[in-house]
Amino acid sequence: MSVRQLSTAQEARVVEQAMAGADPDTVLRPLLDAGWDEQAAIDAVQAAVTRFIERNAQQTGLPLPVPVPVPAEPNGASVLDAGDRPVQVLASLMLPRVLVLGGLLADEECDALIELARARLRRSTTVDPATGGDQVHADRTSRGTYFTRGENALCARIDARIARLLDWPLDHGEGLQVLQYPPGAEYRPHHDYFHPAEPGSRVLLQRGGQRVATVVMYLNTPRRGGATTFPDVHMEVAAVKGNAVFFSYDRAHPMTRTLHAGAPVLEGEKWIATKWLRERRHD
Numbered sequence: 001m002s003v004r005q006l007s008t009a010q011e012a013r014v015v016e017q018a019m020a021g022a023d024p025d026t027v028l029r030p031l032l033d034a035g036w037d038e039q040a041a042i043d044a045v046q047a048a049v050t051r052f053i054e055r056n057a058q059q060t061g062l063p064l065p066v067p068v069p070v071p072a073e074p075n076g077a078s079v080l081d082a083g084d085r086p087v088q089v090l091a092s093l094m095l096p097r098v099l100v101l102g103g104l105l106a107d108e109e110c111d112a113l114i115e116l117a118r119a120r121l122r123r124s125t126t127v128d129p130a131t132g133g134d135q136v137h138a139d140r141t142s143r144g145t146y147f148t149r150g151e152n153a154l155c156a157r158i159d160a161r162i163a164r165l166l167d168w169p170l171d172h173g174e175g176l177q178v179l180q181y182p183p184g185a186e187y188r189p190h191h192d193y194f195h196p197a198e199p200g201s202r203v204l205l206q207r208g209g210q211r212v213a214t215v216v217m218y219l220n221t222p223r224r225g226g227a228t229t230f231p232d233v234h235m236e237v238a239a240v241k242g243n244a245v246f247f248s249y250d251r252a253h254p255m256t257r258t259l260h261a262g263a264p265v266l267e268g269e270k271w272i273a274t275k276w277l278r279e280r281r282h283d
């Protein structure tokens, strides 16, 4: 069976509706009413939207979007299944795509992760744009450590929980990074993707491709300060023990509005665990 094509007017309507965030049923309804077979209508709508995205990317010079984890639909379930634990959806934003999650970790898991990390903390580094190696940088005044994937039973459990929650293969995730921010420490605004133009990114991209999403888990509740902020949209996520913030970026570009920061810790300290998700297998 040949792929049925939309008329120019139908295609324009589909793109307009998709851009306005219409749900799939609304977009498909006029085609079904006009006698289209359901699968043919879905294929035609998908093809139209893909063509639009490609044209738009070409015209604007933007990179093409890649698939990212989609843990929740707009106005979907309030509680997500993470396999061994229910996780609450506390807030959701479409651009940037941000989900604030409640109860991703149990209190005891937060405490245990802190204790495992405490023994091996080092001053945090950032990626050296020239080489892709690590460098100590004033933008990042925390101390931290990395665990390899599944390094111990607790990390393995958290790695598996996140893979299940995000429906993203376990081996596409980097190992957990745990950070401690003492009072006054912060992580200034940055993107988590590797900047394509920087020479050092080549090395990092060879192993697993781009980062496409981040999960920042709060291992304690700082007395004051230490929110994760998204300056492009003036949003703050409060650091609350056991909660997490998920955000995804379908291309390595500021248009994703995923610029974010760890705001200064004003009183007490702040502990987080970060999981970055890659496009491909990260070994």
Ligand SMILES: O=C(O)CCC(=O)C(=O)O
Pocket: 187, 192, 216, 226, 227, 228, 229, 260, 261, 262, 263, 272, 274
């Ligand atoms: O500390 C935070 O809230 C954000 C941490 C962060 O941006 C990162 O680890 O990449």
Ligand SMILES: [Fe+2]
Pocket: 190, 191, 192, 214, 260
């Ligand atoms: Fe970050």
